[in-house]
Amino acid sequence: MIRKKARRTMGGETYKSMAGQKDNEVPAIRTLADLARVAGVSTGTVSRALAGKSLVNVETRERIQTLAREHGFRPNQMASKLRSRRTGVIGVVIPLGHELRQHISDPFFLTLVGYLADELTEGGYDLMLSRALPDGTSDWLDRIAGSGMVDGVIVIGQSDQYDLIEAASHSYRPLVVWGQHRAGQNHCVVGTDNAAGGRIAVEHLVASGATSLAFLGDTTGIEIADRLRGATEAATAAGVPIRHIPIPLATDAMGPEIEAAMASQCSGINGVVAASDLVAMAALRCLHQKGMRVPEDVQIVGFDDLPLAAQTSPPLTTIRQEIAAGARAMVERLRALVEKEPATSLVMAPTLVVRQSTRAEG
Amino acid sequence: MIRKKARRTMGGETYKSMAGQKDNEVPAIRTLADLARVAGVSTGTVSRALAGKSLVNVETRERIQTLAREHGFRPNQMASKLRSRRTGVIGVVIPLGHELRQHISDPFFLTLVGYLADELTEGGYDLMLSRALPDGTSDWLDRIAGSGMVDGVIVIGQSDQYDLIEAASHSYRPLVVWGQHRAGQNHCVVGTDNAAGGRIAVEHLVASGATSLAFLGDTTGIEIADRLRGATEAATAAGVPIRHIPIPLATDAMGPEIEAAMASQCSGINGVVAASDLVAMAALRCLHQKGMRVPEDVQIVGFDDLPLAAQTSPPLTTIRQEIAAGARAMVERLRALVEKEPATSLVMAPTLVVRQSTRAEG
DNA sequence: ACCCCTATTGCAATCGATTGCATAAGCCAT
């Protein structure tokens, strides 16, 4: 045990004294103080020079900047952020509340993450990605928000954590959520009018001849529940029957379940509203295997308009969510909140993108 | 000017004194010192107690931990990381060297990011996501590696930055790259044997009756170039002609270009090796529109085996890359490197996944 | 009764950059 202890200590020492000297002949400049010594000025001046402040002499500033570049010096961010009380990092969290099987690699989430990464990088922020598995303790949001590591938090999808998010938003301000808006809610949300999306989908199906509908998708997530609500309303208004088939949204488990569900419950259905493009794709494939033609025998409308919706055969008619615009809006709002300014929620109108998985209207 | 200065100072003060008091009646405990005062001990003891060290009395430790939980106190990570010289953050970078149009939301990258997020979170690390647009200055890797914000860096895809990565690996150790392995390289890489993948694809196509082949995909990325090389070797060995059609891999621009390319160059082709599943999907759709049947008229083999490869119609025969296993391997290796232990590169064997876009062999 | 030892706890230096304030130098006007 003593030996182990000794070894560890020595290891630490070795690390410290050798760090950065392996491939550099020069003594390696690691801190502001090092650079200050080389430049013959104080650390304060170096700090100001590197920050490009006008307080320092132009000549001095450039000399120091050149020196820093030559030595590949970059100030330690940890120290900087500690002192300036600003991290320049935004936390992006995906709560996986219902359906633990729904992996973080869900295409919709990842597409949104991609756009967020672009927007945040553009604005000089870094992006810290976390997945949260809410358990009983329910401190997943506090943990990341209160860690002192991030200036603000973006939550992608409310899952079944709506109440917790709403509660957290009262004490933690720089918080923007992708999801469903409810009247009177406190937290700033950006999302799509899901009910309208469901309605539009059904109206399109009815207009192009569908007479017996199904809604495919589990409605634990409140966004999905709202899509079903809109779809049901429109179906009722049109006098067309609609059946709800709550298959899970998890990518990997979708295949078998959808086949079982469709085999047993879908006889006579000629119009399908899918909770997402992925569900629609699974349905497409399932129908194809059963020898049903799309859109001749059954019409399908997806939801999301992911890039790959245009790549299926037939290409998918779908309800488009403006993911890129949404990402931009979220970052704008979060920045406002970080600056202590107010921000209002945004509910975007969904649009129908007609491709070839439905017939022409009329 | 004086007024402005004064205002700024006051603003700062206000922020400081009011922070965290908005929704809390209690004076809010923000620092170790605050908690120490409440608990009647020193900050050192609190620090040790929260870290769960055995040095402190069990009783005291539990009292402090309870107190911390009650007040929702969480130590400031910036300070902690500064002192302990360990950030617990891994940087994940996607260099977009060739093809700036290739968005960060490329499904393959994002799938890998998803798995990495899972693996890293599991291991107690956070993940900082960056996209890098290498320009002339070429310091994108140093910038993130030397920022002091991360313990290590994972680079997803070498793009056309192989030399820069190789160079950086000499001075920056905790670095693991997803991509192509070259003999004698210094940086630790995890990836697939791309040449073997190309070879397998061609062998399968030939075995199932293809007599005139095409390879679809731009080969600026060295991984893709290697796939083409393997494919060409196998075609030559089998005495079957193969044509290279360098369409770009960018998702959005793929549609039109692939159609133009296939229209002009693909007459007589009955076997296609795609550089990725996405390219394969585009080809699939294109052929479908032209009335060609897959696999009866043309057979297609994709590359990657993304989850959605099973969802196309017909489902895609493809060369599988072990993305999940790769992510795990990368994290394992990175952890070793962070601990100053050696790590060796890993080249995984690709496997053929036969679905319905190719005919039965023999 | 005295000394040694161990289990706890406090003290203060430290990580590295930032920034308010003080200081110094240079310049102009009186």
Place this chain on the structure above:
DNA sequence: ATGGCTTATGCAATCGATTGCAATAGGGGT
């Protein structure tokens, strides 16, 4: 020549947690 002003720089406190070392108290052995 002196005071006022601008510009440039240095000094030292500060951000908040960690940790080596010192100090204290209580327990046991002789």
